[in-house]
Amino acid sequence: MYLVPELLEGIFLRLPLKSIVKFKTVSKQWRSILESRRFMERRRIMNAQTKTKIVADLIPPIFKGDEELEMVYLQCDVDSEPSLLLSCDGLVCIPVRGWVIVFNPSTGESRRFSSGRDPRFHRYAKYRYSDCLCDDFPGYWRMGFGGDNVSGSYKIVRMFFNHYRQIYCCCEILDVKIGAWQKLNPPPYDVGLRRKSTCVNGSIYWVKGTPYNKLLALDLHTLEWRDVGLPLGALGTSCQVANLENRLALADSYIENNHWNVKIWSMEAPEEVEETWSVIYSIPLLDLAHPDDNLSSLFSFWIMPVAVSKNGNLFFHDNYESLFKYYRETGEVRLIAAEISVITPFIENLVPLGGFWTAKHINLNI
Numbered sequence: 001m002y003l004v005p006e007l008l009e010g011i012f013l014r015l016p017l018k019s020i021v022k023f024k025t026v027s028k029q030w031r032s033i034l035e036s037r038r039f040m041e042r043r044r045i046m047n048a049q050t051k052t053k054i055v056a057d058l059i060p061p062i063f064k065g066d067e068e069l070e071m072v073y074l075q076c077d078v079d080s081e082p083s084l085l086l087s088c089d090g091l092v093c094i095p096v097r098g099w100v101i102v103f104n105p106s107t108g109e110s111r112r113f114s115s116g117r118d119p120r121f122h123r124y125a126k127y128r129y130s131d132c133l134c135d136d137f138p139g140y141w142r143m144g145f146g147g148d149n150v151s152g153s154y155k156i157v158r159m160f161f162n163h164y165r166q167i168y169c170c171c172e173i174l175d176v177k178i179g180a181w182q183k184l185n186p187p188p189y190d191v192g193l194r195r196k197s198t199c200v201n202g203s204i205y206w207v208k209g210t211p212y213n214k215l216l217a218l219d220l221h222t223l224e225w226r227d228v229g230l231p232l233g234a235l236g237t238s239c240q241v242a243n244l245e246n247r248l249a250l251a252d253s254y255i256e257n258n259h260w261n262v263k264i265w266s267m268e269a270p271e272e273v274e275e276t277w278s279v280i281y282s283i284p285l286l287d288l289a290h291p292d293d294n295l296s297s298l299f300s301f302w303i304m305p306v307a308v309s310k311n312g313n314l315f316f317h318d319n320y321e322s323l324f325k326y327y328r329e330t331g332e333v334r335l336i337a338a339e340i341s342v343i344t345p346f347i348e349n350l351v352p353l354g355g356f357w358t359a360k361h362i363n364l365n366i
Helices: 005-012 017-023 028-034 037-047 123-128
Strands: 052-058 069-076 086-088 091-096 099-103 110-114 142-147 154-162 167-175 181-183 198-200 203-208 214-219 225-227 238-244 247-256 259-267 277-285 303-308 314-318 322-326 333-338 340-345 362-365
Touching: 005 028, 005 037, 017 028, 052 303, 086 142, 091 142, 099 154, 142 198, 142 203, 198 238, 198 247, 203 238, 238 303, 247 277, 247 303, 303 340, 322 340
Parallel strands: 052 069
Antiparallel strands: 052 340, 069 362, 086 091, 091 099, 099 110, 142 154, 154 167, 167 181, 198 203, 203 214, 214 225, 238 247, 247 259, 259 277, 303 314, 314 322, 322 333
């Protein structure tokens, strides 16, 4: 029996994710509908009306439950710290020694790319910076992962900085569709340690911390670097950059009245020549910092915004693997999960990657 595409699409919109993934294999017509931008956008709008979902590697599971949050557990049997995983549009980039893996939690598909030989790191420089490099990616790379808004492809960027010789040894980019590393013009300066990158509207952003306090962006289509204007007074001791509701956000942790606070800025007009920022959250973190913190340490405590519920409440995590919820109206901050490695907000994405990992490697509970 023949059904017009519009009727099929209406039926597919109401199906659970697991059924949609199976139906992609029925016919070319069904796959074309289920992988179309129109269908994915309509599904995204429908999903926005449900609970907020967060992908996390949870060992052990200590989740107190929340009326606005649903956890998606991603357990990876690969040698990679959850804190080093990158994400964009629901896809997860997993750097491991010798390889970079891109995994789609929605479909279970993945692709694996050889990272090749790492640049040589001067032995004296390695010893000198050993206390700072514990959060670097395998091979001491700085990395980024994001989507090209024009071509629709996803790209991995990696940079290697030799601080001992004050030179850039290597800067490369890989298009997931092509699967090969290509040379990329180096950035105008290095990017900060212990700070993850984020992708917003086709550009990857990195923070350059003290003493220079800069924000660097790479347009994934034109492959051009640019400095981004910072909000006045932003970039404290432990600033992180994030994608919050498809807007660029800065989570600026700082010390005031002998305790930690966080101010979250959001870029309002990225398309203009001069960026416009505004403060969207200002949260006192009176009792959240780890009791062993030394307030004089530059990197002793930071937070990362994760997602905003439909009621405007903010979910965020800290570097001690705790997940919190901030209630906008009352100003209350509540711990909702401990010993948790938050990876990304769960965004349904049916983009095909090719390849498939069995449950032996990755177990996804949705």
